[in-house]
Amino acid sequence: MKRGPLDYGRSPWLIAFAIVTFIMLYAPIAQLIVFSFNDSKRNVVWRGFTLKYYQKAWNDVSLVEAFVNSITIAVMCTIVATIIGTAVALWLWRFRFPGKTAVEGFMALPIVIPEICMGVAMLVFFSRMGRWIGSFESGPIYWWSELFSIWPLNLGAITAAHIAFSFPFVAVVVRSRLAGFNRELEEASRDLGASEWQTFVNVILPYMKPGIIAGALLSFTLSLDDFVITFFSAGPETNTFPVKVYSLVRRGVSPDINAASTALIVITVVATILAMKLQTPEKQG
Amino acid sequence: MENWKDNRLVFWVTALPGVFWLFVFFLVPLTLIWLMSFGEKTSILDIEITGTLANYARTFQAVYLKIIWKSLWISVLATAVCLAIAYPVAFGICFSPKRWRPLLLLLVILPFWINLLIRTYALIAVFRTRGTLNFTLEWLWNLAFLDKLIGPFQPLELLYNNGAVIVGLVYVFMPFMVLPLYATIERLDRSYLEASLDLGASQWRTFFSVTVPLTMPGIVSGIILVFIPMLGMFLVPDLLGGTNAIMIGNVITDQFKAANDWPFGAALSFLLMYITFAALAVRAFVDARSKGRVGV
Amino acid sequence: MSDPIVSIKGITKRFPGVIAVDDVNVDIKENEFFALLGPSGCGKTTLLRIIAGFETPTEGAILIDGEDMSVTPPNRRPVNMVFQSYAVFPHMTVSDNVAYGLKVVGTPAAEIGPRVKEALEMVQLDHLGERKPDQLSGGQRQRVALARALVKQPKVLLLDEPLSALDAKLRESMQLELARLQQTIGITFIIVTHDQDEALSMADRIAVMDKGAITQIATPEVLYEQPNSRFVADFIGKVNLFDGTVTGAQGKAVKVDVAGLGSLAIPHDSEASGKVSLAVRPEKIKLSKTKPKAGLIATSGKIADWAYYGNTSHMYIETPDDLRIAVNIQNESRDTVDHVDIGDTVWLSWRPEDTLLLAE
DSSP, rough: OOOOOGGGOHHHHHHHHHHHHHHHHHHHHHHHHTTTSSOOOOOOOOOOOOOHHHHHHOOOHHHHHHHHHHHHHHHHHHHHHHHHHHHHHHHHHHHTTTHHHHHHHHHHHHHHHHHHHHHHHHHHHHHHHHHHHHTTTTSHHHHHHTTTTTTTGHHHHHHHHHHHHHHHHHHHHHHHHHHTTTTHHHHHHHHHTTTHHHIIIIHHHHHHHHHHHHHHHHHHHHHHHOOOHHHHHHHHTOOHHHHHHHHHTTTTTOOOHHHHHHHHHHHHHHHHHHHHHSOOOOOOO | OOGGGHHHHHHHHHHHHHHHHHHHHHIHHHHHHHTTTTTTSSSSSEEOOOOOOOOHHHTTTTHHHHHHHHHHHHHHHEEEHHHHHHHHHHHHTTSSOOTHHHHHHHHHHHHOOOOOOHHHHHHHHHTTTTTHHHHHHHHHHHTTHHHHTTOSSOOOOSSSSHHHHHHHHHHHHEEEEHHHHHHHHHOOHHHHHHHHHHHTOOHHHHHHIIIIHHTHHHHHHHHHHHHHHHHHHOHHHHHHHTOOOHHHHHHHHHHHTTTTHHHHHHHHHHHHHHHHHHHHHHHHHHHHHHHHHHHH | OOSEEEEEEEEEEEEEEEEEEEEEEEEEEOEEEEEESSSTSSSSHHHHHHHHSOOOOOOEEEETEEOOOOOOOOOGGEEEEEEETTOOTTTTOOHHHHHHHHHHHTHHHHHHHHHHHHHHHHHHOOGGTTTTTGGGGGHHHHHHHHHHHHHHHHHEEEEEETTTSSOOOHHHHHHHHHHHHHHHHHHHEEEEEOOHHHHHHHHHHEEEEEEEEEEEEOOOOHHHHHHSSHHHHHHHOOOEEEEEEEEEETTTEEEEEEETEEEEEEEOOOOSEEEEEEEOGGGGOOEEESOOTTTEEEEEEEEEEEEOSEEEEEEEEETTOEEEEEEEOOOOOOGGGGGGOOEEEEEEEEEEEOOOOEEE
């Protein structure tokens, strides 16, 4: 079939360009995954399949601990960020109030400012907090600080920082879902005798659900992936997976980093694909 | 939309958690370093806010100006390369068969979800002296019998220079550029292109006179979306750049992690913030103008 | 006459900078099919939403079946609404949609099933109960919205532009069906529409609204044949309007001078003076090749435009005095249109009693 004037999708140049781009995008990652199974320490030549680097990574106590920390932070962050983000989305979707534009801009700030600025801000904030709390020798604040040295609460600072940068993303996702909501559905529910709470539970919440799940998965991957903010807000005694990998990478390439990275890639890719699936818009009546 | 006074309970219940969190864990920390950028160190641990501008003045010292300048041109160049690659890719996806589009889009976005650190690390494995690229080149070299003619293959030093940083930035941020471009090209009414072709313009003329101007908001969003994080990037130059490829992000990190000069680090990070705000203002301006013109 | 089922007393609704509804007083009778008709932005939807409880009036009171409902929230009012977008819940099946209004008020489960079934039978959807809304056509979704509202057995059913999203053919059959439904179940319907055909064909009484106020409340016949203002005459159907000046009285008629038509004697019940408008409907005007007999209002002119609609033809005649008069003729025989052509000079005539005198 002959190409029409607007059939750019069938232009051989464009297709070739896109294919090359995709290859360049995926080749390094593919190589990383493949070599995590390669039975050779340094060489880039395939020497046979092995799982020994996974075993090695698994037996590295500090690596596993960092991994568990990362997952724990991500789970805690997801729960809180999803609740806060959903509330914010509802708030901005539902109400008009003076200064709303300013609030919207303010809520978008954590998304747009360079990560490093937020990172150093967190570093300063938590060190100040630490010094202030450290000045108490007894009393409620002292007891609280003791409580926060127990796992997983000792990850509280990192988690709080993660929540701060990920809940605005949740709010954006949920709000864009809500933007498609037909407000007559809400009115219909009220008209049929439902109270405001019944309407929220039976009509609005089911509608928001895909957005909430997508937002939750988004905040999960954001938290799991974050290096910069964690790097700055983590104390010397807590390690997360990206921070640990960073210290390893600085020492050079090794297959057990590949193995650990592959595990993290699998987790994030699965979460992302799930999120994308749930975000596909559905028809509404 | 409801007036907030009509339902104060719901208003405050939905508003407070987010406002509180952002205030305590974002605004207060930022204010803290903003204040600190006007401060002076009085001892190893103590910093006094004196209202001095010395920290900002220091950023204008030749050594730092050079780094800022380098960060700027590296980011500009990397952004330009991103745009040059992302536009055709986004364009191709938009004009691909409808049922392929979600998959292609997913393929573009997926790397962006993979940890930045891991992706940078993957690049090291490709570019290092004994990495895949050099290995492949050596194989080609030997295949062409050049080793017999000229001598053994000398591995190229591909890492630890400005070029590696630019390649790394492009690799890491390219997917980010595709998204806003895709969104605007997708919304572009095909009949504008048909009208231009119908009126006698060539394909290239149509592209530069119709497609590009009409997708300008997406181009601007994309540029800002990748330029700001590039400028503040610390990981990529740290891992791929050598000692000579330092960017602002590395200087800031040094001030906080090694040099222990927090006021200066704070001033540098707020310099980044000011640049960010300027970029956002540019985008707001472009958005407002294009809204007025195209009437979208 | 029984007490009104809905009593709208001095309702005013101000939005910042606009008066959406301006001191409206209407009594709507039991079992009445009542239409609120007006151009978009006239405040008819706001008035309906005030009755439903989605807007609070700035002033005035709403009485439903004698009870003041002004501060009652929508979920406690004995009225139900069919929304413009139908607002059928997309995540529930048809049956669940219809059952929703019963469930939320705690109706016993044993009662819900039969009532849902009955309501779905009423709108002929009993075979589609398990479908999801996205598997239904627009007309079917509209029926679900109807069933969902009617199953609540409201005292008044409110319909907000219920037919506007349907295509022309479907709209006509839904008009008939709504009228039939209203007669069988015998509850009050209040419909908001901007479509005069819809209002004329379905409603018992129509309130015409303009700029937030009601201009006329009347039966369809009265509204069409005796509009009380230029606005109503112009809004309902097509009309030719002539500016004139009252020069005196002549028995039961009023003498009016109209430029281009001369001095006319128009039958009129009440006093009139000064500047007035004369209105005549295009289908009341006769077309002839020869001068009509005396006693009719007549003028001649050239056919300027012509639109052929199959059963009728709409023509515009321009007179030497620059009047442009619309005339509708029935294409009574297959060759009606062969006798005249654009540019032909023809005579127009109509009876003085078909002319309506409207005060400015």
